[in-house]
Amino acid sequence: MGANMARRLKDCGHPVTAVFDVRLEEAHRLAAELGCAAPATLPEVAAAADVILTVVSDDAAMRRIFLDEGGLLAGAAGRVFVNCATVNPGVHEEVAAACAARGCESLEACMASSITQARDGSLYLMVGGGEETFRKVEPVLRDLSKSLRHVGATGEAAKVKALVNMVMNINTAGLAEGLGLGVALGLDPTMLKEIFAQTGGNSRVLETDADDMLAREHECWFSAAHAAKDSGIANDLARAAGVRVPLSEATEAQYRRLVAAGRGELDKSAVAELTFPGRCED
């Protein structure tokens, strides 16, 4: 994801001065491609640019790169960090506070799209953080996005993103139940898919995931492990807010079953492996 964002920004004429990855070899390969540096440490990354985009995998990684010793914030005064990972909204708030204390600024720019959209600059981006900070980096974000929206204060975009993925995951796990049961009942799944599309069963995930569920084509776009994590973020927010979300809890449990069965790196459509007859017996 980060690599494609860097490629896109270079294509658009932005000076890409440095790239970083915990797998340093990956960073060196990309740096060679883009003609930029690949520093070995995070403070060097922050020193190399005015605007730093981060895309990490989870809450722990976000805290590590921002809050730990030897992280991005040593000598980062004046920088703007744009954080694209889907993490708990509270973590964005922690990071924003740490940035403010070090004289730098941060935004969350939550993406509701995937790797190909990063490459061609058509990401759907929801931004949380200060309006003034947003204006500073807006030209960079515009070149990454076909739909850019400043949602609100720090944490707000991450909340919206969690809710989008919560509903998307529910619809995906629900579709897997409908198609899986249909196959178990001996119905033609292609007919079933067509009828869902024409009726109250229609959804975005029907368009994106139904064929993959039928064909067991689970090359990863958005992993089952990420789906478990994102539904988990929403469910944590729900618990804290005292809202009952039994479907979202059932969805998280399904994705956690998939992860426990060693299938967490498959695409989220692989939740169908749990509902189609004769597939996954865990």
Next chain:
Amino acid sequence: MGANMARRLKDCGHPVTAVFDVRLEEAHRLAAELGCAAPATLPEVAAAADVILTVVSDDAAMRRIFLDEGGLLAGAAGRVFVNCATVNPGVHEEVAAACAARGCESLEACMASSITQARDGSLYLMVGGGEETFRKVEPVLRDLSKSLRHVGATGEAAKVKALVNMVMNINTAGLAEGLGLGVALGLDPTMLKEIFAQTGGNSRVLETDADDMLAREHECWFSAAHAAKDSGIANDLARAAGVRVPLSEATEAQYRRLVAAGRGELDKSAVAELTFPGRCED
């Protein structure tokens, strides 16, 4: 529903000879409007027409009108029954067998649309039963439908219908969780709805139910009680087939909570009453 189908058929020039309702007054009012009979007993209904359309509320009502003494089948030889209710596929099979034994024929014509579509002849109809029987009544069904599809043998259309409603109900209950949690988190629900529509959170029920959830506008199109019944049919099929459907079970449980709270006659969108802060404390 049945009244609007009768009005539509009369508009299209079909001779509507008799109407029936357990609330006889309703039947008399409609009969006066259409200029037809309103017999007091079911055998008289069957005697009055070659093709009889039925729309009842549940399995028990279907069995009562077809299988009980004094039901439709006394002297019904040669008739074709077209049964439009959403009931268990097995009940359609029982009725078809009883019809065959009495020298008449039956079809299921499952509707994935509602009262207004019945009035203007734009129902989405999925038909299960014999091909030859289907051909006999196709001209009548064409005038009721903008999308008519012979799905397969007796019971098959009812299975497809159960799956459509199962997925629709999951998406509805899931949407209620996403919007309800968003409101609890202090997000602008209109903004949230717009973002869902543009991302992986989009669905047909977002188009049909989101505004009603926000406005608490639950005038009945498709009742919560019917949603509970239909998800229950799908869950019964899943149990019999050995397919695990945790989301559909959670959905049925939500609708049963709504029914238990005395809100079963509200529209299915009222499931939001269970997830929006400060609404329904059961």
